[in-house]
Amino acid sequence: MVSRVDxxxxxxxKKWPFIVGGIILFFVLVIGGGAFFVWSQVGxxxxxxxxxxxxxxxxxxxxxxxxxxxxxxxVNILLLGVDERDGDAGRSDTMILLSLNPRTDSxxxxxxxxxxxxxxxxxxxxxxxxxxxxxxxxxxVETVEQTFDLPVHSYIRxxxxxxxxxxxALGGVTVQNSTAFSQDGYNFNExxxxxxxxxxxxxxxxxxxxxxGDMGRNERQRDVIVAAxxxxxxxxxxxxxxxxxxxxxxxxxxxxxxxxxxxxxxxxSGTRKNVETMEISGDGxxxxxxxxxxxxxEEINRINSTINEHMEQK
Numbered sequence: 575m576v577s578r579v580d581x582x583x584x585x586x587x588k589k590w591p592f593i594v595g596g597i598i599l600f601f602v603l604v605i606g607g608g609a610f611f612v613w614s615q616v617g618x619x620x621x622x623x624x625x626x627x628x629x630x631x632x633x634x635x636x637x638x639x640x641x642x643x644x645x646x647x648x649v650n651i652l653l654l655g656v657d658e659r660d661g662d663a664g665r666s667d668t669m670i671l672l673s674l675n676p677r678t679d680s681x682x683x684x685x686x687x688x689x690x691x692x693x694x695x696x697x698x699x700x701x702x703x704x705x706x707x708x709x710x711x712x713x714x715v716e717t718v719e720q721t722f723d724l725p726v727h728s729y730i731r732x733x734x735x736x737x738x739x740x741x742x743a744l745g746g747v748t749v750q751n752s753t754a755f756s757q758d759g760y761n762f763n764e765x766x767x768x769x770x771x772x773x774x775x776x777x778x779x780x781x782x783x784x785x786x787g788d789m790g791r792n793e794r795q796r797d798v799i800v801a802a803x804x805x806x807x808x809x810x811x812x813x814x815x816x817x818x819x820x821x822x823x824x825x826x827x828x829x830x831x832x833x834x835x836x837x838x839x840x841x842x843s844g845t846r847k848n849v850e851t852m853e854i855s856g857d858g859x860x861x862x863x864x865x866x867x868x869x870x871x872e873e874i875n876r877i878n879s880t881i882n883e884h885m886e887q888k
Contacts, residue, residue, distance in 0.1 A: 576760055576761065576762055576763070576767050576768065576769065576773050616819060616832075616835075617832065618823075619819045619820075619822055619823040620831070620832045620835060621832075622823045623822065623823060623826045623827055623828055624827075624828065624829070624830070624831055624832075625711075625731070625827040625828065625829065626829045627711060627712045627715065627729070627829055628712055629712070630829055639727055639728075639834075642727060643834050643837045643838075643841075644837070646676045646677065646837075646841045646842075647677075647885075648673060648674060648675040648676075648677070648884065648885035648886075648887075649673075649674055649727040649728065649842075650671060650672065650673050650674075650724060650725055650726050650727050650728075650881070650885075651671075651672045651674065651726070651727065651728045651729065651730060652669070652670075652671055652672075652714070652715055652718055652726045652728075652729045652730070653668070653669070653670040653671075653672065653729075653730050653732070654668070654669060654706065654711060654714055654729060654730065654731045654732065655667055655668030655669075655732050656706060656731055656732065656733055667688055667703060668688070668732075668795065669685070669686040669688065669702065669703065669714070669718070670683060670684065670685050670686070670795075670796070670799075671683075671684040671686060671718060671722075671724070671726070671881075672684075673881050673884050673885060674838075674842050674845040675845060675884055675885060675887055676841050676842045676844060676845060677887065677888050678848070678884075678887045678888070679844035679845055679847050679848055680845055680847075680848040680849075680850065680884065680887070681845040681846060681848065681849045681850070682849075682850045682851075682852060682880070682881055682884045683796055683799075683800075683849055683850070683851045683852065684851075684852040684853075684854070684877065684881070685792035685793075685795070685796060685851070685852070685853060685854070686702060686718070686854065687702075687788050687789075687792070687854060687856070687867045688701065688702065688703035688788075689701050689702075689703070689788075689865065689866055689867040690702040690721075690854065690856070690866075690867045690869055691859075691861070691866035691867060691868045691869070692717060692720075692721045693717075693720065693721070694708060694713065694717050695713065695716050695717060695720060697709075697713075701866060702717060702718075702721070705717040711729055711731050711827075714729075715729055721874065722874060722877055722878055722881070723874075723878050724878060724881055724882070728828065728829055728830050728834070729828060729829055730826060730827075730828045730830070731826070731827040731828065732825055732826055732827075733825050741769065741770060741771035741774045741802070742770055742771040744802060744805045745805070746768055746769055746770045746771075746774075746805075747768075747769050747774060747798060747801040747802050747805050748766055748767070748768050748769070748801060748805075749766070749767055749769065749777070749794075749797045749798060749801050750765070750766055750767075750797070751763065751764055751765060751766075751767045751777075752764065753784065753790075755780055755783045755784070756783075757776045757777070757779055757780040757783075758775075758776035758779065759776070760773055760776045760777075762776075762777060769798075774798055777794060777798065778791065778794045778795050778798055779791075780794070788867075789853055792853065793851070793853075796851050800846070800849055803846045804846070850884075852877065852880065852881075854867075854869055854873060854877065855869070855873050856868050856869040856870070856873065
């Protein structure tokens with residue numbers, strides 16, 4: 575249950591939660607599926623979203639990726655939620671690595687804390703979310719690949735628009751809340767809570783009242799994404815299709831073209847049925863006056879092994 579708190583002075587909302595909304599919208603379209611998914615309607619939208627990386631110019635790489643999708647092998651997709659302002663190169667405030675294995679109808683969802691201390695190629699040690707400021711999507715992808723020694727086959731980059739519209743277009747989502755808290759004028763009780771767009775935005779914003787900080791916030795982000803995918807799978811009305819497509823076209827970029835999106839929809843949609851969420855264990859440390867989230871080599875190896883094992887399962 576969610577209740578509204580009367581409060582004349584509400585804190586100004588940060589924009590970053592819209593990032594997760596865009597990610598949700600993309601998976602409403604592709605992984606969640608739904609009766610509204612009409613390919614004749616999405617061609618122009620997909621064309622506007624399609625943004626290949628420099629490495630996609632390599633024919634050998636394209637052949638390799640095509641074989642993976644054509645053979646319904648496991649693929650890894652990096653979700654980037656980017657906060658960009660005028661005069662600022664921006665940073666990836668949300669990074670989630672998805673590993674989709676259609677052979678086992680399972681998905682691993684790894685949230686990468688934005689302050690994780692990593693070696694950014696040609697830049698040295700820094701926070702992983704700074705990779706986007708230094709080199710955009712390409713460098714973010716390269717940094718994730720190098721850090722975890724895992725391939726990133728495709729990416730989805732989302733800006734900070736469309737959160738409330740996307741959730742409302744689905745008719746809201748339901749999540750299981752483990753800790754009662756208040757945020758942005760709403761009280762969120764323990765147990766099942768039904769969220770409209772504005773409530774969902776507040777729900778995934780909260781960090782300071784959570785003893786786990788960013789880890790708790792990351793978990794709520796993942797819960798909302800999974801709930802939205804489940805809602806989309808049973809979405810029976812196509813009346814909101816054009817609205818959703820407009821929101822997607824204005825907020826999402828990806829190197830996935832129409833053919834690969836069709837393959838994802840046809841062969842990979844079942845992976846949402848079994849979602850394993852992963853967190854990265856580390857320690858907060860101040861280095862040269864800057865706070866970082868430091869992760870051990872052993873933890874990196876654990877993540878590498880877990881995702882590789884998931885990809886290899888038949």
